[in-house]
Amino acid sequence: MSNRGKVIKLNANENFYGCAPEVLNSINHKITNVNLYPQHSGRLEEILAEKFSVSPQNIVTGGGSVRVIDGIVQTFVEPDEEIIIFDRSFVAYQQVAKSHRRKVHLAKQNNFVCDVNNIFPLISNKTKVIFIANPNNPTGTIISDSELELLLCEISPEILVVIDEAYFEYVTDTTFPDSLSLQRKYPNVVIVRTFSKIYGLAGLRIGYAVLEESLSEKMKQNRIPFFFNLISEQAAIIALKYENFIQECKVRNYTERNYLYSSLKDSGFNVIESQANFLYLSFDDEQEKDLIFEKLLDREILICNLKIFGQDKSLRITIGNREANNKIIECLEAHNS
Ligand SMILES: Cc1ncc(COP(=O)(O)O)c(C=O)c1O
Numbered sequence: 386m387s388n389r390g391k392v393i394k395l396n397a398n399e400n401f402y403g404c405a406p407e408v409l410n411s412i413n414h415k416i417t418n419v420n421l422y423p424q425h426s427g428r429l430e431e432i433l434a435e436k437f438s439v440s441p442q443n444i445v446t447g448g449g450s451v452r453v454i455d456g457i458v459q460t461f462v463e464p465d466e467e468i469i470i471f472d473r474s475f476v477a478y479q480q481v482a483k484s485h486r487r488k489v490h491l492a493k494q495n496n497f498v499c500d501v502n503n504i505f506p507l508i509s510n511k512t513k514v515i516f517i518a519n520p521n522n523p524t525g526t527i528i529s530d531s532e533l534e535l536l537l538c539e540i541s542p543e544i545l546v547v548i549d550e551a552y553f554e555y556v557t558d559t560t561f562p563d564s565l566s567l568q569r570k571y572p573n574v575v576i577v578r579t580f581s582k583i584y585g586l587a588g589l590r591i592g593y594a595v596l597e598e599s600l601s602e603k604m605k606q607n608r609i610p611f612f613f614n615l616i617s618e619q620a621a622i623i624a625l626k627y628e629n630f631i632q633e634c635k636v637r638n639y640t641e642r643n644y645l646y647s648s649l650k651d652s653g654f655n656v657i658e659s660q661a662n663f664l665y666l667s668f669d670d671e672q673e674k675d676l677i678f679e680k681l682l683d684r685e686i687l688i689c690n691l692k693i694f695g696q697d698k699s700l701r702i703t704i705g706n707r708e709a710n711n712k713i714i715e716c717l718e719a720h721n722s
Contacts (some may be wrong), residue, residue, distance in 0.1 A: 576595040
């Protein structure tokens with residue numbers, strides 16, 4: 386195993402460029418108050434509501450979007466009801482369902498792409514929630530506006546369609562759905578977002594849902610107090626003020642995503658086109674995949690070996706800067722030559 390001290394961490398889709406510097410300045414002042422309980426001011430909900438042209442009552446915040454996802458399952462899925470998710474999707478959906486002992490059906494992907502047509506055969510009168518990560522983690526692919534609408538207009542409005550948009554700020558494909566306007570048409574749409582990715586606040590744990598008011602009320606009734614810590618609400622509020630940082634990260638990610646994708650493709654790797662801040666590589670041979678993972682680690686680059694999530698023949702690489710990309714390309718080209 387290589388020296389982990391200098392490791393370049395590209396295994397968890399965090400923001401390679403950190404967070405807006407103004408956030409750090411602002412939360413520094415709060416550190417001396419750690420003996421105090423956090424006061425949830427409601428300001429973050431107000432700011433998000435204004436940004437999305439909804440009411441603060443439509444916003445439910447929580448300690449990371451996984452907590453919000455947990456709240457959705459806990460609040461809406463009764464013991465005899467069921468959940469549908471795609472296979473090869475965000476692993477927490479299964480973990481949350483398991484922790485509440487709820488049954489999950491897995492919709493197949495077609496060639497690493499989530500196809501809504503594969504959801505229909507799994508729907509029954511027990512289906513309560515469908516989770517869709519858009520873009521999908523770990524493949525980075527998206528479901529387009531028309532595909533999503535195809536699902537929404539076909540299914541019962543009693544079924545909640547949770548669209549997890551953890552990476553939506555990175556998307557450049559113009560067919561990506563405007564989920565907020567879809568929600569106006571289909572009130573069973575629940576949008577889940579996070580400050581952990583492009584906002585660079587993964588360590589502070591802040592996520593939220595945008596959902597219809599009666600649904601949001603139910604979720605809030607179930608929520609345990611002190612879901613934010615002393616610092617997180619303030620950090621999110623400041624982060625929302627510095628949208629120029631978000632734009633810069635989006636542009637850098639777009640440039641580096643294209644660069645890494647085409648370099649790996651040209652070197653003969655089976656890499657999936659991504660709309661997020663990571664790339665998915667699929668292999669025929671598990672040993673070859675493990676070897677590449679180890680070779681990168683020897684060069685102090687830690688990527689995600691998806692074996693830990695039950696995907697034996699794939700790797701996921703978070704997009705870093707040009708220097709990190711060149712290191713990866715050099716190492717993988719040498720492997721293939
Ligand atoms: C699709 C998706 N949703 C949600 C999350 C979790 O985000 P949070 O840090 O807000 O809990 C992740 C994290 O990797 C993710 O990939």
